[in-house]
Amino acid sequence: MKQPWLMRPATIRSLWIGFVLVLGLILLAGLLVPAHGYFGLDGSFAFNAWYGFLTCVGMILAAKALGYFLKRRDSYYDRD
Amino acid sequence: MTGIELVPPGLVLIAGAVLLPLCGPRLRVLAVLGLPLIALALVWQVPDGASLRLAFLDYQLEPVRGDRLSRLFGTVFAVMAFGGGLFALNHARRVELVAALVYAGGALGVCFSGDLLSLFVFWEVMALASTLLVWSAMTDRAQHAGLRYLLVHLFGGVLLMVGIVGHVSDTGSVAFTAMALDSPAHWLMLAGFLLNAGAPPLSAWLPDAYPEASPAGMVFLSAFTTKIAVYVLLRGFPGADILVYIGLYMIFYGILYALLENDMRRILAYSIVNQVGFMVCGIGIGTEMALNGAAAHAFTHIIYKALLLMSAGSVLYMTGRRKCTDLGGLFQSMPLTTVCGIIGALSISAFPLTSGFVSKSMISQAAAHQELLAVWLLLAVASAGVFLHAGIKFPWFVFFQKDSGLRPPDPPLNMRLAMILFAFFCIALGVWPAPLYALLPFPVDYVPYTWAHVIDALQLLLFSGLAFFIMLPYMRRTLTVTLDTDWVYRRLAPRALGRLGSLAARLDAGLRRAVLRRIDTAIDTLFRYHGPRGILARTWATGSMVLWVVILLGIYLVAYYY
Numbered sequence: 081m082k083q084p085w086l087m088r089p090a091t092i093r094s095l096w097i098g099f100v101l102v103l104g105l106i107l108l109a110g111l112l113v114p115a116h117g118y119f120g121l122d123g124s125f126a127f128n129a130w131y132g133f134l135t136c137v138g139m140i141l142a143a144k145a146l147g148y149f150l151k152r153r154d155s156y157y158d159r160d
Numbered sequence: 161m162t163g164i165e166l167v168p169p170g171l172v173l174i175a176g177a178v179l180l181p182l183c184g185p186r187l188r189v190l191a192v193l194g195l196p197l198i199a200l201a202l203v204w205q206v207p208d209g210a211s212l213r214l215a216f217l218d219y220q221l222e223p224v225r226g227d228r229l230s231r232l233f234g235t236v237f238a239v240m241a242f243g244g245g246l247f248a249l250n251h252a253r254r255v256e257l258v259a260a261l262v263y264a265g266g267a268l269g270v271c272f273s274g275d276l277l278s279l280f281v282f283w284e285v286m287a288l289a290s291t292l293l294v295w296s297a298m299t300d301r302a303q304h305a306g307l308r309y310l311l312v313h314l315f316g317g318v319l320l321m322v323g324i325v326g327h328v329s330d331t332g333s334v335a336f337t338a339m340a341l342d343s344p345a346h347w348l349m350l351a352g353f354l355l356n357a358g359a360p361p362l363s364a365w366l367p368d369a370y371p372e373a374s375p376a377g378m379v380f381l382s383a384f385t386t387k388i389a390v391y392v393l394l395r396g397f398p399g400a401d402i403l404v405y406i407g408l409y410m411i412f413y414g415i416l417y418a419l420l421e422n423d424m425r426r427i428l429a430y431s432i433v434n435q436v437g438f439m440v441c442g443i444g445i446g447t448e449m450a451l452n453g454a455a456a457h458a459f460t461h462i463i464y465k466a467l468l469l470m471s472a473g474s475v476l477y478m479t480g481r482r483k484c485t486d487l488g489g490l491f492q493s494m495p496l497t498t499v500c501g502i503i504g505a506l507s508i509s510a511f512p513l514t515s516g517f518v519s520k521s522m523i524s525q526a527a528a529h530q531e532l533l534a535v536w537l538l539l540a541v542a543s544a545g546v547f548l549h550a551g552i553k554f555p556w557f558v559f560f561q562k563d564s565g566l567r568p569p570d571p572p573l574n575m576r577l578a579m580i581l582f583a584f585f586c587i588a589l590g591v592w593p594a595p596l597y598a599l600l601p602f603p604v605d606y607v608p609y610t611w612a613h614v615i616d617a618l619q620l621l622l623f624s625g626l627a628f629f630i631m632l633p634y635m636r637r638t639l640t641v642t643l644d645t646d647w648v649y650r651r652l653a654p655r656a657l658g659r660l661g662s663l664a665a666r667l668d669a670g671l672r673r674a675v676l677r678r679i680d681t682a683i684d685t686l687f688r689y690h691g692p693r694g695i696l697a698r699t700w701a702t703g704s705m706v707l708w709v710v711i712l713l714g715i716y717l718v719a720y721y722y
Contacts, residue, residue, distance in 0.1 A: 084492050087563065103626060106618050113611040118528040119536070128619035131537075132544040136627035139545050140634055143419035151420065151640040154483075157650055 103129075165211045168224050168272060169202035169234060170282065173241065173265030177258045192245040192257055199268060200238035203231055210274050219334045225274025229455060229601045233391045234271045236459045237264055239585075240383040240466060247470050247578035248376030251477060256296035260380045263289035267384040271391060275334040276324045279392070283320065283356075287313040290385055293377045294369050302372040308649070309369035312355070312362055320352025339396055350397055357389035357440060358433040359406050363413060364646035366433055371425035371482070375473030378425060382432055382469050383462045390439045390458045394601075399446025404535060407441025410434065411542040418549035419635070420642045422484050424472050424558050428465070431508065431550040434542070435461050441539070442523040445530060448602040453522030455600055460515035460589055464507035467582040468554065471501030474575055475558055478568035484637040489563035496570045498559045500579040507586040509551030510543060512617055515589035518596065518608045521617070525606060543617075544624040551621070552628045557637060 085091055107126050121127065176195040183191055206226035214221040241264035248257060266289055269282030287310070294306035326345025328334055339346045358366045370381045397403065414434025421427045435457070442454030474497045475490060476482050491498040503514070510516035520543065527536040570576055589596050597604040628635070689696045 084489075084563075086491065086560070087489070099622075099626070103622055106615065106622055109611075109615050110619060113615050118531070119533050122536075126619065128540070128616045129623045131540060132620035133623040133627050135541040136544050136548050136624045137631060139415060139541070139548060140419065140627070140631045143416045144634055146416055147420045147640075147642060150643040151638070152643060154422065154639050154641045156641055156643075 164202065165205045165207055166224065167202055167205075168212065168269060169199045169206065169238070170265040170268030170270075170272065172199050172202060173261045173268060174285070177261035177265065180258050180261065181254055188254075188257070189249060192249060192261070193242060195261060196238050196241035196245060196264065199241065199265075200235065203234035203238055203268070206231065206234070206272060216277065219275070219277065219328075221278050221334070222274030223269070223278045224272050226272060227601075228599065229391070229394060230271045232455055232459060232599045232601065233387070234268055235599065236462050237267045237271065237384065237387075240264070240380075240462050243463075243466060243578050243582050244376065244380045244383070246581070247379055247473070247575050249574045250572050251575075252374065252376045253296055253298075256293060256374060256377060259289045259292035259296060260376070263293060263380060263384055267388050270388050274336060276327065276336050277334050279336055280317075280321060280324055283388075284317055286385060286388065287317060290381060293381060294373045296377055297372055297374045299372065305369045305372040308646070309365055312365040316352050316355035318352075319348050319355065323348030323350075323352055336392075336395065338398060341397070341400055341402070350393075350400070353389050353392050353396065354406065354440075355389075356385050357393065357436050358386055358410065359440065360409055360413065361645050363410065363433050364644035367417070367421075367426050367429035367644070368646050370429045370432075371423060375477045378429075379466050379469045379473055382428070382465045386432055386436045387458050387462055390436060390443070390454065393440065393443050394451060394455060398443055398451055400444060403440050403444030404532075405444070407437045407439070407444055408535070408538055408542075410437030410440060411538075412545070413437075415542065415545035415549050417642055417644070419553070420640070422637045422640060423482050424484055424487065424554060425469070425476070425482055427484075427549065427554055428468055428472055431546070432465060434546060434549070435465065435508065438520060438523055438539070438542070441535070442526065445523070445526050445532070445535070447526050447530060449522055449529060449606060450526035452597075452600040452602050452604055452606075453519060453526055456519035456522060456596060457516075459596060459599075460507065460519040460586075463582050463585045463589070464504045464515055467500060467504035467579060467586060468508065468550070470575065470579045470582065471497050471504060472554070472558070474571040474579070475568075477575070478571055479566050481566075483639070484557035484561070485639060487558045487564055487566070488561035489559070490566060490568070491559040492563075493567040494559070494570050496576055496579065498555070500583045501559060502555050503583040503586050505551045505555050507590065509547040509621055510617065511551075511590075511621060512609070512614045513587065513590045515586045515593075515596075517590055517617065518593035521608055521613060522606055540620065544620050547621050547624045548628055552625055553635070556628075 107129060110126055117124070173195050176191055180188060180191055206224060208227055210222040210225040212222065212224035214223060241261065244260060245257070248260065252260070263286055266282045266286035269285065270279055273279035273282060291306050291310040291313070294302055294309055323345045326343065327349065330343055330345055339349070341347060341350065355362055366386070370378050373381055393403065410433050414430045414437060418427045418430035418434065421430060439454040439457050442450040442457065475487065475494070478494070479487070481487055507514035507516040510520040524536060524539045524543070527539055593608060688694055691697060
């Protein structure tokens with residue numbers, strides 16, 4: 081069966097290239113528009129970019145850690 | 161006054177719902193679509209202030225009392241009842257449609273209740289109708305989950321009722337106005353309200369019960385109970401500091417649990433708690449901008465969450481599957497459902513040009529204006545986290561991810577139309593927020609579309625997206641559930657009660673054995689002396705009796721002489 085367009089490795093590679101370009105552009109756009117932070121920190125260059133990225137990595141790891149203690153097989157309650 | 165403003169908008173839906181079973185199929189379609197529109201028209205006839213007063217005991221009830229806030233929520237509830245009804249038409253059972261309309265009618269009733277007693281009555285109508293909606297799925301899991309749902313909500317109703325009684329005896333008034341947290345009664349009312357919002361420690365009722373409802377059932381459920389809680393908190397406890405912290409807890413609870421979840425509709429259920437957390441936090445901040453933000457966010461949330469659940473419901477309806485591990489690659493055969501799901505996902509993530517952007521950013525902005533740095537930073541993390549758990553995770557795992565081999569077509573026409581309508585609202589409100597802002601309780605002094613806002617939002621969201629795809633190996637779905645506080649009443653309490661039961665049974669058996677042994681011993685003793693061979697029951701020979709008599713008389717004689 082022919083792979084659909086969106087699932088071909090070549091497409092995925094070009095999507096990644098496009099995505100990285102967009103990320104670069106949005107960082108540049110941050111330079112052009114004067115930031116007006118309320119607290120100082122939020123006005124610094126690319127604050128939202130690195131803050132969003134790092135906190136997301138943090139949340140994924142936190143969820144992973146939480147799952148280590150709280151995950152059970154999904155039939156856990158089936159005998160209720 | 162034409163008299164039409166005296167008609168409670170909610171009562172139209174409830175009365176119509178009661179008559180629904182008598183309607184034939186065509187009339188039923190007309191009723192399910194027409195009644196919410198009539199209710200919407202009535203919502204806009206309700207003037208400011210009380211338009212209907214009833215005397216009850218010594219109290220003045222005001223079942224219809226309007227202002228900007230009640231009309232805002234009334235509008236979105238009526239629109240939701242229409243959209244949900246359209247989505248449900250082809251597959252919902254008759255009892256489900258009745259329950260859904262009564263449920264929506266109850267929500268409208270609470271919206272326009274000027275006094276606490278009317279509010280409580282409609283509050284309980286909602287609890288019962290929503291339970292029926294869960295049960296309407298007619299599965300064993302839905303039966304059990306519905307019962308747990310009902311018990312939790314009846315408990316919440318008891319808290320609320322005790323609070324109301326305390327409040328009325330303290331103040332002598334049943335009017336529903338803003339309250340301070342200065343008495344046990346008010347704390348109880350707050351607890352009753354918060355329970356419906358999905359606040360800790362009992363948040364688990366929501367992801368437990370909602371995903372067990374039918375595809376259309378969950379669309380309805382997502383809209384009313386939690387948002388009516390937001391409405392009463394907005395009216396009853398604006399600016400209560402504790403709500404900021406409760407809201408933040410709900411936000412992160414929703415994100416972390418949704419990240420761990422495998423069931424697509426449970427992911428969206430956790431994300432309801434997360435989104436209501438934003439609103440509760442905004443109510444806690446309590447400035448005009450924050451309250452506007454919370455109200456606007458409730459409005460937009462109802463629409464995009466319904467859209468997300470319509471999209472998930474369509475997948476469930478067409479494939480019968482709900483686990484991310486079973487799904488994937490559906491974009492190939494369900495293009496419309498995919499596009500609508502993505503529009504809902506972008507809206508919940510507050511992407512610019514979608515409805516979430518124009519409402520959620522008001523809450524963050526209000527935190528910034530109040531110089532609440534920690535709250536603002538946490539709300540920014542939370543915005544990124546929403547994109548992570550709902551914005552990308554839901555569409556990625558359901559529609560893309562891998563090829564599951566499933567090739568279902570898009571769902572039937574009415575379900576597609578409902579999705580298109582709500583997707584249109586999501587974009588329209590995002591592009592042109594002015595009509596929504598005009599409905600908000602306070603004048604709006606906020607411009608969402610400045611370059612700085614848009615670029616900040618895009619940086620935050622796109623780099624969160626980068627984190628998602630880089631961390632994808634850590635996000636692999638597993639066939640698991642995540643334990644929550646409902647473990648206490650689903651596992652710990654039944655087991656503890658079971659143990660207690662078997663302990664009592666053992667104690668009982670031991671006691672019985674001991675008592676029976678005593679009785680046996682007593683009977684044995686009696687038998688030994690009085691039984692047929694017992695010493696006291698033995699028959700004695702006449703000769704020996706005569707001998708004994710002679711001996712006794714001899715003793716008597718001897719005793720007489722001395």
